[in-house]
Amino acid sequence: xxxxxxxxxxxxxxxxxxxxxxxxxxxxxxxxxxxxxxxxxxxxxxxxxxxxxxxxxxxxxxxxxxxxxxxxxxxxxxxxxxxxxxxxxxxxxxxxxxxxxxxxxxxxxxxxxxxxxxxxxxxxxxxxxxxxxxxxxxxxxxxxxxxxxxxxxxxxxxxxxxxxxxxxxxxxxxxxxxxxxxxxxxxxxxxxxxxxxxxxxxxxxxxxxxxxxxxxxxxxxxxxxxxxxxxxxxxxxxxxxxxxxxxxxxxxxxxxxxxxxxxxxxxxxxxxxxxxxxxxxxxxxxxxxxxxxxxxxxxxxxxxxxxxxxxxxxxxxxxxxxxxxxxxxxxxxxxxxxxxxxxxxxxxxxxxxxxxxxxxxxxxxxxxxxxxxxxxxxx
Amino acid sequence: xxxxxxxxxxxxxxxxxxxxxxxxxxxxxxxxxxxxxxxxxxxxxxxxxxxxxxxxxxxxxxxxxxxxxxxxxxxxxxxxxxxxxxxxxxxxxxxxxxxxxxxxxxxxxxxxxxxxxxxxxxxxxxxxxxxxxxxxxxxxxxxxxxxxxxxxxxxxxxxxxxxxxxxxxxxxxxxxxxxxxxxxxxxxxxxxx
Numbered sequence: 001x002x003x004x005x006x007x008x009x010x011x012x013x014x015x016x017x018x019x020x021x022x023x024x025x026x027x028x029x030x031x032x033x034x035x036x037x038x039x040x041x042x043x044x045x046x047x048x049x050x051x052x053x054x055x056x057x058x059x060x061x062x063x064x065x066x067x068x069x070x071x072x073x074x075x076x077x078x079x080x081x082x083x084x085x086x087x088x089x090x091x092x093x094x095x096x097x098x099x100x101x102x103x104x105x106x107x108x109x110x111x112x113x114x115x116x117x118x119x120x121x122x123x124x125x126x127x128x129x130x131x132x133x134x135x136x137x138x139x140x141x142x143x144x145x146x147x148x149x150x151x152x153x154x155x156x157x158x159x160x161x162x163x164x165x166x167x168x169x170x171x172x173x174x175x176x177x178x179x180x181x182x183x184x185x186x187x188x189x190x191x192x193x194x195x196x197x198x199x200x201x202x203x204x205x206x207x208x209x210x211x212x213x214x215x216x217x218x219x220x221x222x223x224x225x226x227x228x229x230x231x232x233x234x235x236x237x238x239x240x241x242x243x244x245x246x247x248x249x250x251x252x253x254x255x256x257x258x259x260x261x262x263x264x265x266x267x268x269x270x271x272x273x274x275x276x277x278x279x280x281x282x283x284x285x286x287x288x289x290x291x292x293x294x295x296x297x298x299x300x301x302x303x304x305x306x307x308x309x310x311x312x313x314x315x316x317x318x319x320x321x322x323x324x325x326x327x328x329x330x331x332x333x334x335x336x337x338x339x340x341x342x343x344x345x346x347x348x349x350x351x352x353x354x355x356x357x358x359x360x361x362x363x364x365x366x367x368x369x370x371x372x373x374x375x376x377x378x379x
Numbered sequence: 380x381x382x383x384x385x386x387x388x389x390x391x392x393x394x395x396x397x398x399x400x401x402x403x404x405x406x407x408x409x410x411x412x413x414x415x416x417x418x419x420x421x422x423x424x425x426x427x428x429x430x431x432x433x434x435x436x437x438x439x440x441x442x443x444x445x446x447x448x449x450x451x452x453x454x455x456x457x458x459x460x461x462x463x464x465x466x467x468x469x470x471x472x473x474x475x476x477x478x479x480x481x482x483x484x485x486x487x488x489x490x491x492x493x494x495x496x497x498x499x500x501x502x503x504x505x506x507x508x509x510x511x512x513x514x515x516x517x518x519x520x521x522x523x524x525x526x527x528x529x530x531x532x533x534x535x536x537x538x539x540x541x542x543x544x545x546x547x548x549x550x551x552x553x554x555x556x557x558x559x560x561x562x563x564x565x566x567x568x569x570x571x572x
Binding site for chain 2: 338347
């Protein structure tokens with residue numbers, strides 16, 4: 001994929017929805033905004049649209065750069081662009097910031113029209129189902145009746161799966177990558193540790209930190225540091241840092257001594273500076289709640305029995321938070337109901353984050369699949 | 380349609396519209412032909428990454444998995460036909476997989492290189508070394524094949540497990556062999572169940 005290009009300079013767009021949206025918990029958002037970025041051209045039949053669903057801390061900025069000086073491109077720039085596996089010369093690609101996000105879509109940092117103040121802790125917990133509902137409204141906005149593909153990794157993969165269940169005739173292909181049909185107990189446990197770090201930060205102020213001009217930065221930083229460790233694998237982390245020391249010899253104190261400590265603290269600080277704590281809380285809750293089988297008598301096969309989409313499922317060998325076995329649960333449910341599915345288990349030492357990396361067979365497999373998606377919409 | 384000779388034989392044995400599970404499906408050549416020309420549906424299981432991606436490119440339902448871990452995730456009689464093409468000789472637990480085939484599908488088509496082929500016998504008896512031949516292109520130290528058998532051996536294994544042999548065919552080169560099969564055939568095909 002070395003010759004593939006970039007989508008170049010891109011500009012996000014805020015799209016307003018004035019139709020009320022009833023959420024899973026019964027609360028109603030009378031209006032909301034979604035922050036969106038699109039790449040490529042929607043064809044005349046509107047059949048070449050691809051929705052990219054983001055993971056826990058993601059947003060709408062999937063590919064390209066916001067300015068020439070932009071240091072980093074969008075979070076999936078290696079996957080999306082002209083000549084890349086999700087080829088913007090062929091597809092109209094839509095990235096969005098989910099409801100409850102903190103990068104322009106309506107969320108805890110937005111103004112609550114009913115109070116004139118920011119939502120803060122009052123923003124309702126949203127679920128994967130709610131996101132899919134709002135994304136269907138986004139599809140309507142573009143006049144897209146059916147997505148050529150809905151694609152996502154991790155929490156994004158859950159959205160892709162939920163799409164195929166809630167709107168069977170509106171998804172042609174689903175790409176579910178490094179994901180799971182529901183979280184494991186251990187995952188829920190990790191999420192709660194992250195939430196506790198935030199909730200117990202003295203600056204959290206029951207979620208209304210913005211009104212009080214405080215920021216639970218320490219809690220958010222710790223949550224991210226812990227999360228970051230679990231997204232990587234010992235293979236990769238060990239190779240990168242080993243027991244390398246930051247300075248000469250042990251200091252016999254609690255400052256930064258090992259390189260890995262320095263790396264994690266830097267990552268934590270960077271994250272705490274750009275992400276909203278309430279958003280982190282509600283995104284991890286959305287992860288915990290996701291369980292389409294629960295709506296179908298605890299049978300995943302029943303949950304997917306009316307699915308019409310064809311599936312591409314990928315997992316990564318060292319991903320211990322969303323292990324290959326979890327992806328296999330989905331694959332087996334699809335096989336049991338006779339659905340079309342392709343599954344690859346990629347050897348990688350990048351852990352859960354591998355879905356954002358460039359392991360060669362992974363990129364090649366997605367390219368092969370998307371090439372068939374393209375053939376499919378042209379036939 | 381230009382199938383590899385051995386796959387053509389298996390293709391011909393599979394009824395139209397069957398639900399097929401192709402174990403060790405390689406690049407999906409057989410499955411793709413069955414879906415396109417015989418209205419079959421099905422899944423291929425393959426462990427090799429390059430083969431999996433090649434099968435993906437063909438658009439067949441390919442699942443990357445290790446057959447040694449068994450067929451437990453498949454329900455009883457969930458397929459009409461299971462294909463195990465030139466794979467059984469490289470498996471650890473041959474008997475377990477054979478029983479698994481009979482549980483998951485109504486019938487199975489199994490093909491394997493015949494160790495009893497006369498050239499193999501000659502190499503061992505006269506040459507005094509492990510055979511290397513058209514269907515067995517490996518040396519003893521680098522072969523993935525760990526469970527060699529002859530037609531006679533496979534007959535006995537089926538009898539022991541009360542598996543009915545419905546059909547048997549043998550090839551040498553790209554020709555069918557009808558007489559002295561255990562001696563003259565380099566590749567054996569069984570339709571059992």
